[in-house]
Amino acid sequence: MAISLFDVQTGFGCAPGQAAITADDLRAEMRRLQIDRALACITPENMEFDVPLANEMLYTACMADSALVPCPIVLPNSGQDYLPEQEQVEEAMRHGAGAVFIRPAADYWILAEWVCDRLFTLLEAHRMPVLCLERMVSLEQVGGLAERYPRLPFIVAESGYRQQRILLPMLETFPNVYLSTGNNYIVYKGIEQLVERGLTERLLFGTGFPVSDPMGGITQLMYAEISEEQRQLIGAGNMDRLMGGIVR
């Protein structure tokens, strides 16, 4: 059975010290490695700081190619300098977003309720998954958000290979937390352990491109000691299900 892959940890944008990675570059790499779809972000956060422009670039690229599913940046309009939260969420839905991307430190906000409750409450109403990179949203913070907004799915990505002591109880405690495999979750037998603990449906395939070589994420999944059904769920099925749960 050919395993379909839906990469939840990828994107395009500036690349420090190198030519920018374009949506075409991402698509070329997806074709080369037979990755069927991608939840695409604009990266990196320190160089793509103009949120309206970044989202416009993202939506334009994704409209041109159905294999790319946008993951736009959202932020609380707590400085009254951007779109109201309602409009941001509507815009994301209108463009078929599969998740939204939060970058609190990069966009200069914090996760206190008095800053961002309006945003998360709206996202929760739509069951719109929220992508959290561990270097921007700590696991402890994700746990806090998952508890505060129990019907809102959170996707943890870029988690490290030394975090299993935190990730396992996090996934067992919060049914609305999902984990991206691939960069940098390369825990030896980590996928196998989480699957054995009944957490297959909470794992999502990811590569980390363009920061990382994407093939390591693929072989991590393809060589994991799990069943083909479990591999298929992690490869694409779980993300399809998550997207199907979005209240549009």
Add this chain to the structure above:
Amino acid sequence: MSTLLEAGRAGRPITDFDILDLHGHVGRIGFALPDLSIDGLVRQMDKVGVKSIVVSHMHCMSANVVHGNREVLAAMRSFPERILGYISVWPYPDITEETAWCIEQGFTGIKVHNCNGFPINHPGYDGSYALANEHRLPILFHTWGGEDEFAQIRDLSARFPETSLLLAHAGCANEEGYLKIARECPNVYLDTAFSRSPRGLFERLIAGVGAEKVVWGSDAYFYTQSSQVGKVLGAKISDEEKRLVLSGNAQRILGRRR
């Protein structure tokens, strides 16, 4: 799609040549690892298609090297040919006798980690390095791109020219420094183990020093072997070069033993 890329994408074990992993570990470390068993490691090797892995004990990072070496020996005896051993060394007390004993037991090489606060050319290692030189064994060094590390490696390369010096985590920092030393020193090789696998790094190492000077190490079970093999299988280089990195170079290095 190349044959090896295709195999990796499909999750098929690589069986048409013998993959040798020159950088592995066994034993407990501070963070959680779901499976510390040697059986489990061999199962993962079978899944990927790795014939042999050379492991040192996690205690290469502590003074308990003798304890670690005994556990590695037990693993080697459980799975002959599949699990090969690096001797972990520590400068005090004199480790030469332990090194000689381990070589007699069939260990394959030496592993040196510099997190212990000693430079890797500390005189306390010289007896072990001399034995490695005599038997033409490889020495795997944990490195992190420091110019001080490279100066120490240059010193060792000149003094122990019959050894093969493997620099772990090549390109994790100071990429140019790694390329330079590998070009300069005929017995220096670059090891690919690195958790983050920055895009294009592996290809740059190949372009910079040639496939003959790069060896595959997974660092399992620090990292999972299944992900670390991907950077080679998926690289934009020829299958012939991938074979050299995954197998040919290691065969040549291990085959020099006398």
